[in-house]
Amino acid sequence: MKIYVCENYDAMSAQAAELFSTQIKEKPDSVLGLATGSSPIGLYKALVKKYENKEISFAKIKTVNLDEYCGLTADNDQSYAYFMNQNLFSHVDIDKANTNLPDGTNPDAEAECARYDALIASLGGIDIQLLGIGVNGHIGFNEPSDTISLGTNHVALTQSTFEANARFFASIDDVPRYAYSMGCGSILNAKKIVLVANGKGKAEILEKAFFGPVTSQVPASLLRLVSDKVYIFADKEAGEIITKNHPEDVIVL
Numbered sequence: 001m002k003i004y005v006c007e008n009y010d011a012m013s014a015q016a017a018e019l020f021s022t023q024i025k026e027k028p029d030s031v032l033g034l035a036t037g038s039s040p041i042g043l044y045k046a047l048v049k050k051y052e053n054k055e056i057s058f059a060k061i062k063t064v065n066l067d068e069y070c071g072l073t074a075d076n077d078q079s080y081a082y083f084m085n086q087n088l089f090s091h092v093d094i095d096k097a098n099t100n101l102p103d104g105t106n107p108d109a110e111a112e113c114a115r116y117d118a119l120i121a122s123l124g125g126i127d128i129q130l131l132g133i134g135v136n137g138h139i140g141f142n143e144p145s146d147t148i149s150l151g152t153n154h155v156a157l158t159q160s161t162f163e164a165n166a167r168f169f170a171s172i173d174d175v176p177r178y179a180y181s182m183g184c185g186s187i188l189n190a191k192k193i194v195l196v197a198n199g200k201g202k203a204e205i206l207e208k209a210f211f212g213p214v215t216s217q218v219p220a221s222l223l224r225l226v227s228d229k230v231y232i233f234a235d236k237e238a239g240e241i242i243t244k245n246h247p248e249d250v251i252v253l
């Protein structure tokens with residue numbers, strides 16, 4: 001596992017975006033696993049810039065997103081489908097038919113999870129997966145648990161995730177309680193995994209996930225099972241504790 005601590009959010013985003021642009025150049029029909037949240041927004045901006053500069057094209061790219069809230073339609077401005085259009089898809093030459101997210105409006109959880117797993121399999125798996133990290137160590141919406149969900153799952157959000165995500169909604173009553181999330185198995189199976197984390201609020205969980213025990217109670221710690229293909233990018237604030245306590249394991253850029 002490579003852990004990079006960058007000067008600030010923009011530097012973190014630019015460094016992580018390099019791995020994605022290299023992937024796209026080397027394999028123009030790559031399957032990108034994508035993430036939402038505030039952490040990857042800068043990375044998407046950097047990729048849009050590279051597209052505008054004609055450095056990369058998304059014409060043959062296929063995407064699978066990590067997760068979607070249950071009950072939100074794609075035109076709801078809090079849905080992850082909406083987020084992806086706003087932050088990436090509308091700004092590049094991607095064929096929307098090649099973009100995929102779990103369908104939050106499908107009330108049949110079993111069918112939706114099976115559909116999404118079959119879809120990931122039909123694409124031949126994920127070439128490079130982008131991740132953020134929740135303050136409780138969740139990846140996608142795989143919450144701390146006694147068990148590990150390998151495939152797509154229907155998740156009841158924990159109180160801490162519910163509260164953390166409430167900041168994006170007009171009222172707490174609008175925050176969904178459930179989501180569909182790609183499973184940890186599909187994430188760990190990706191050929192490359194890139195996690196971005198910024199801000200003070202992520203400093204403790206980075207130490208817990210990458211230097212504490214590997215446990216399903218901290219889903220991001222499972223990335224250490226496949227550490228050879230994992231790249232972590234933190235800004236200075238998120239990286240503060242790990243830089244101080246584990247200087248030999250951190251590359252300060």
Ligand code: GLP
Nearest residue numbers: 036037038039132133134140141
């Ligand atoms: C949400 C998403 C995760 C994301 C996390 C962190 O719960 N489902 O995929 O990583 O929030 O979000 P942020 O980057 O805004 O801190």
